[in-house]
Amino acid sequence: MSTLEELATAIIKGNIGVPAKSDELVQRALDEGIPVKEILEDGMIGGMGVIGERFKKCEVYVPEVLIAARAMKAAMAVLKPLLAESDIEPVGTVVIGTVKGDLHDIGKNLVAMMLEGAGFNVVDVGIDVAPEKFIEEAKKAGAHVVGMSALLTTTMPAMKTTIEAIKASDIGGKIKTIIGGAPVTQAYANEISADGFAPDAASAVDKVKELIAA
Numbered sequence: 001m002s003t004l005e006e007l008a009t010a011i012i013k014g015n016i017g018v019p020a021k022s023d024e025l026v027q028r029a030l031d032e033g034i035p036v037k038e039i040l041e042d043g044m045i046g047g048m049g050v051i052g053e054r055f056k057k058c059e060v061y062v063p064e065v066l067i068a069a070r071a072m073k074a075a076m077a078v079l080k081p082l083l084a085e086s087d088i089e090p091v092g093t094v095v096i097g098t099v100k101g102d103l104h105d106i107g108k109n110l111v112a113m114m115l116e117g118a119g120f121n122v123v124d125v126g127i128d129v130a131p132e133k134f135i136e137e138a139k140k141a142g143a144h145v146v147g148m149s150a151l152l153t154t155t156m157p158a159m160k161t162t163i164e165a166i167k168a169s170d171i172g173g174k175i176k177t178i179i180g181g182a183p184v185t186q187a188y189a190n191e192i193s194a195d196g197f198a199p200d201a202a203s204a205v206d207k208v209k210e211l212i213a214a
């Protein structure tokens with residue numbers, strides 16, 4: 001197995017039961033002279049992509065995704081300083097948070113990790129996020145997309161309020177919005193004029209790519 005194949009496998013297995021861990025494999029790949037871009041795309045994003053697909057098909061569940069994301073994070077820590085020096089542009093910037101009044105963040109974190117795994121620059125603004133905060137952070141980051149998560153039927157209207165505030169602000173029209181969370185549906189996204197909806201973290205990556213390309 002090549003070092004990049006080993007790296008992808010270490011991420012898929014969440015560094016469990018593998019001969020070398022993801023951060024060690026990134027270092028080995030660098031020592032072998034493999035370009036940063038290849039390590040990121042073929043090794044790391046490739047591995048995370050496999051997990052995303054398996055999650056979508058319900059072949060793996062939240063814990064497996066979390067441990068894969070942890071292995072991804074360890075690998076990223078080695079690569080990040082070099083990424084800043086290289087000319088690799090992030091695929092896009094996404095500001096993501098859980099809307100005002102809502103403290104659930106497991107799903108939102110998964111979406112953030114998957115997006116990072118797919119090469120996006122992700123600014124996670126946390127939980128209980130007011131519309132003004134989403135706007136301020138999106139401006140600061142130069143975001144292409146704002147992602148909102150809600151797990152309570154009582155906080156879903158905060159998505160509507162946030163989207164209205166974004167549209168009324170000076171970044172309205174320039175930025176796309178995507179919503180998600182267990183009670184959220186495509187019908188609700190249509191109703192509140194969100195640009196996108198995705199039912200799970202892997203589909204969220206596809207949808208955000210679609211929104212940026214549109």
Ligand code: B12
Nearest residue numbers: 102103104105106107147149152153180181182200201204
């Ligand atoms: C864990 C949990 C909690 C934890 C949260 C811990 C944390 N750090 O997140 C705690 C204990 C704090 C909690 C508190 C409460 N909870 Co709660 N909680 C849950 C539980 C069991 C799991 C949620 C979860 O993490 N699911 C796993 C993740 C992976 O799934 P997910 O969030 O849906 O995310 C996926 C997709 O939806 C999507 N997605 C998510 N976000 C986004 C964002 C974007 C942009 C996109 C594209 C996609 C996307 O991708 C994710 C990954 O695939 C649910 C029950 C359930 N089955 O949903 C109840 C549930 C959501 N909670 C509920 C309630 C009522 C509460 C409380 C009000 C309870 C109380 N009386 O205090 C409080 C509210 C606190 C608050 N203000 O937010 C109800 C909501 C009912 C309703 N219809 O509104 C539920 C459904 C339980 C129930 N059956 O009654 N809760």
